[in-house]
Amino acid sequence: MVIELPADLSGDEVLRFIAKLRWWARVNLRRVIIVVASAKGGVGKSTIATELAYCLDAVLVDLDWDDGGASRALGWLHEQRHRSPLLDALDSGRTPRPIRGGASKPDLVPAGPTLEANQPSADRMCKALIQWAADWDRPVVVDTHPGGNAPADGAKAAAHLTVTPTTLGLKQMEALNGFAENHDGYNLMIAPNEIVYQVWADPHLERIAQIAKTYEIPVSSPIPEVKWLRSRKARTAVCSVRTMPASREELITAYAKVAHQSALRALQATEDAA
Numbered sequence: 001m002v003i004e005l006p007a008d009l010s011g012d013e014v015l016r017f018i019a020k021l022r023w024w025a026r027v028n029l030r031r032v033i034i035v036v037a038s039a040k041g042g043v044g045k046s047t048i049a050t051e052l053a054y055c056l057d058a059v060l061v062d063l064d065w066d067d068g069g070a071s072r073a074l075g076w077l078h079e080q081r082h083r084s085p086l087l088d089a090l091d092s093g094r095t096p097r098p099i100r101g102g103a104s105k106p107d108l109v110p111a112g113p114t115l116e117a118n119q120p121s122a123d124r125m126c127k128a129l130i131q132w133a134a135d136w137d138r139p140v141v142v143d144t145h146p147g148g149n150a151p152a153d154g155a156k157a158a159a160h161l162t163v164t165p166t167t168l169g170l171k172q173m174e175a176l177n178g179f180a181e182n183h184d185g186y187n188l189m190i191a192p193n194e195i196v197y198q199v200w201a202d203p204h205l206e207r208i209a210q211i212a213k214t215y216e217i218p219v220s221s222p223i224p225e226v227k228w229l230r231s232r233k234a235r236t237a238v239c240s241v242r243t244m245p246a247s248r249e250e251l252i253t254a255y256a257k258v259a260h261q262s263a264l265r266a267l268q269a270t271e272d273a274a
């Protein structure tokens with residue numbers, strides 16, 4: 001069953017759509033794995049992974065060991081823990097129990113900084129994620145550390161879809177092109193992030209379209225740049241508001257659209273594989 005995006009998506013209608021998408025994904029995206037990865041750091045992976053996981057009511061598996069990652073932003077502080085839930089699960093061979101996010105954040109499996117020195121092989125990470133998704137019987141969204149590393153490689157190998165965000169800039173375009181080139185045969189979707197609409201003729205947007213065409217990669221709806229996101233303190237998903245504030249409508253609508261597009265692409269991949 002495919003879920004349609006309402007023609008007129010505005011205000012609280014967007015929030016109703018997200019509620020519906022969460023319900024739909026729990027029924028239709030069970031065991032589906034969506035990974036967020038990029039060659040370049042700081043392009044919005046953790047933010048997008050958190051919002052995608054929230055909008056799809058997925059378990060968020062955080063494979064980034066840096067402090068700027070999704071777990072910390074959601075309030076999980078490794079300083080207060082003795083152990084890494086993710087490494088414990090890998091060591092014991094048991095499926096981790098996600099930390100419940102309730103109504104305002106996604107359920108979470110954090111890794112913490114010790115993952116850096118204890119990286120599992122790509123093969124082990126891939127098999128573990130597939131097993132966990134099956135045991136949870138839920139959709140799974142994975143955030144990754146930027147660049148080439150074994151956990152990210154394993155996650156991409158397990159993924160039905162890899163969303164690769166990019167911001168606009170020369171280095172970002174080089175990194176995006178390299179990422180596309182190195183991931184031939186993967187099911188990718190480019191997510192343009194921090195887009196300023198006034199800059200309608202930004203040459204980097206044309207470069208994204210060119211890369212997308214060359215490597216036959218779909219491009220999601222753009223995510224706007226919103227300055228307040230950088231200093232936001234709340235440890236919740238942006239999309240979890242109960243009523244729509246005008247100041248957030250553009251951003252939340254964009255995340256809802258990207259989540260919807262990711263869901264349909266990933267679902268299609270499972271059907272193609274069947």
Ligand SMILES: Nc1ncnc2c1ncn2[C@@H]1O[C@H](COP(=O)(O)OP(=O)(O)OP(=O)(O)O)[C@@H](O)[C@H]1O
Nearest residue numbers: 041042043044045046047146194224225226229230
């Ligand atoms: N659409 C946006 N508008 C404005 N700021 C944004 C947007 N998306 C992300 N940011 C900000 O950009 C910074 C980097 O975002 P984020 O941590 O999600 O990137 P990342 O790709 O996960 O980084 P890293 O590679 O270090 O893991 C953060 O401060 C975040 O708040």
Ligand SMILES: [Mg+2]
Nearest residue numbers: 045046064069
């Ligand atoms: Mg990150």
